[in-house]
Amino acid sequence: MSLNVQSQSQETKTILKCTKCGYTEERQFQLGDFVMKIVDKTCPKDGTPLIIWGIYTVKQEQKAK
């Protein structure tokens, strides 16, 4: 007999984007992040400052036996 326990863990992602060339990268959400904030990072392709393009959360169901 096994006991299945389902729990949900979630991860919030911040999407950074270069508005000039469309380059995007993803990192973990940090407190203080908000969409359209210019971050301290530049585009590796053209050196344009990156902005936060979106913040979303992914829920993952975990099964423990």
Add this chain to the structure above:
Amino acid sequence: MMLFAQADQGGIYSLISTLLFIAFLLILSIPDIQLGFQMWRLSSIVEKELGEIKRMSDNARNKLIDMLKSLNAKDPQGLVDTLAEMFVIDPVSVEPIDIISRMRHLLRGGESKIKSLIKDSVPNADPVTISKLEVSAEVVNALNLVYKVVRHYINLAKKLKSPMLMYQVQMVIPILKRMAEAYSKAQDTFRDGKPVGDSLGPLVAARLMLNATRKWEPAEETVAAETIVEGRKVIVVKALGPLATVGRPGEAVARIVEEHNGQIARIITVDAALKLEGEQTGSVAEGVGVAMGDPGPEKIAIERVATKYGIPIDAVIVKMGMEEAITDMPKEVYDAAEKAESLVRKIITERTPVGSSVIVVGVGNTSGVGQ
């Protein structure tokens, strides 16, 4: 002889157990006993659920107290008690004349009262923190109300010894518990300044504002920006981010239309909408009318000004569940923002002439979404 004696003893036991069983059935058939048993069973089920709702309500209070303490607030416990019991009385509806302006007056009065109570307690807090505390106070207030209403009906059912009333509580309590769970999770999302599902409208608006030539505040906590889309002047309106606020989009749109003497080709509203069970989160739909979950004053302001000048109103909605709308924005909704933006651009290019002016309103709470 021994054998007969044993058989007799067995018969007596069997007779006694049969009589006890009949007596038990007779007792159970007494209406008062049945009623008591039903009430005991039902109340044990609903009281367990009520305990869960109370736990969520207490947690929300404690989180708000912790937030206030971290900002060195004056009397956090007293402030939270006041905010938890705050209410706004509905305007008189048997006399409908002027009901919208009376409702607007009362709703804004309620908002400003909460804001001033918080500002008095934490005078040095910035506007974003104040808005987070306001939303947190709303969560505490809502959870406190749900708990008190459920407790009221349970106590009333017990007092009246009414299993029918208790059955009604038992039927409705899973929905209320789900609602309470959603509110409970929402408090953490707003505290961390993340976008919620309802921030979909402001997210689309913020992206349209990206290359804006001019930005201004047409109403309190509301921002407008002017941009060009395929030769059309597009005025984009959203709540002022990243505050956790919905702003005053109705008042802003009415003012902008009047400033343009009604020379607006179209008003397009973009908002999150509650999905029906079975519908996909993030599905985009298009319709006619003001997409806005407002109690009345903001929505009617757009309807009135659009009717006055004969401006067509489009609605672009993205569907999601109630919990998804007030907690962390799910990936499906984030992905839908791009589709909604494309649809808005398509409406602008296909249904308005080059050189005309269009208003796009990103409706919803702009928590975690700037401009």
